[in-house]
Amino acid sequence: xxxxxxNSPSLSVQExxxxxxxxxxxxxxxxxxxxxxxxxxxxxxxxxxxxxxxxKNEDGRFTVFLNKSAKHLSLHIxxxxxxxxxxxxxxxxxxxxxxxxxxxTFGSGTQLTVLP
Amino acid sequence: xxxxxxxxxxxxxxxxxxxxxxxxxxxxxxxxxWYRQTLGxxxxxxxxFQNEAQLEKSRLLSDRFSAERPKGSFSTLEIQRTExxxxxxxxxxxxxxxEAFFGQGTRLTVV
Numbered sequence: 001x002x003x004x005x006x007n008s009p010s011l012s013v014q015e016x017x018x019x020x021x022x023x024x025x026x027x028x029x030x031x032x033x034x035x036x037x038x039x040x041x042x043x044x045x046x047x048x049x050x051x052x053x054x055x056k057n058e059d060g061r062f063t064v065f066l067n068k069s070a071k072h073l074s075l076h077i078x079x080x081x082x083x084x085x086x087x088x089x090x091x092x093x094x095x096x097x098x099x100x101x102x103x104x105t106f107g108s109g110t111q112l113t114v115l116p
Numbered sequence: 117x118x119x120x121x122x123x124x125x126x127x128x129x130x131x132x133x134x135x136x137x138x139x140x141x142x143x144x145x146x147x148x149x150w151y152r153q154t155l156g157x158x159x160x161x162x163x164x165f166q167n168e169a170q171l172e173k174s175r176l177l178s179d180r181f182s183a184e185r186p187k188g189s190f191s192t193l194e195i196q197r198t199e200x201x202x203x204x205x206x207x208x209x210x211x212x213x214x215e216a217f218f219g220q221g222t223r224l225t226v227v
Contacts, residue, residue: 041220043221045218089158104209106159
């Protein structure tokens with residue numbers, strides 16, 4: 001049973017346009033969410049995170065939106081650049097608010113290709 | 117560079133052999149995680165340590181797998197009697213906060 005789902009295995013966007021990567025989760029106990037980016041033959045790199053008490057967090061070109069009622073989050077990249085081409089993973093933690101956070105649960109990833 | 121290093125980067129082994137991987141997090145990382153990733157999937161949790169204590173193990177971690185973190189510093193993951201299904205990228209991550217920082221992984225190929 002996948003608790004974190006990324007239903008789009010791939011996404012292509014034109015350079016300069018907005019990339020929107022989506023993620024859905026089923027476990028209502030998740031209270032912290034993260035996005036990671038992964039290049040081939042490397043480990044995932046942390047990008048941005050959001051607590052469940054917020055609905056938006058922004059860091060430069062990256063913005064994460066959280067809709068708790070829909071159990072949905074999205075990562076917006078604007079403007080997209082060719083160097084953003086990578087696999088993006090959504091991940092979630094539970095127990096953060098109670099101080100008992102444990103392991104990350106990852107989605108299956110979305111391959112983003114930014115076309116020049 | 118996350119400061120988390122893993123060795124070796126690549127390992128090819130014959131089925132039935134034992135392999136051991138090493139992870140060196142940075143000194144501030146009191147929590148250390150092992151994940152496994154196969155093609156087209158996200159990283160799957162294997163086990164984690166709080167300092168030297170192994171606090172949780174996934175059911176993915178069969179009795180052929182063992183992990184240690186002596187003295188709460190580096191960690192090793194050993195796979196005994198490797199099987200072809202063990203072929204994957206093995207990722208180590210360290211953290212002292214919420215965001216885990218991953219090493220570059222060890223790519224295991226069992227032939």
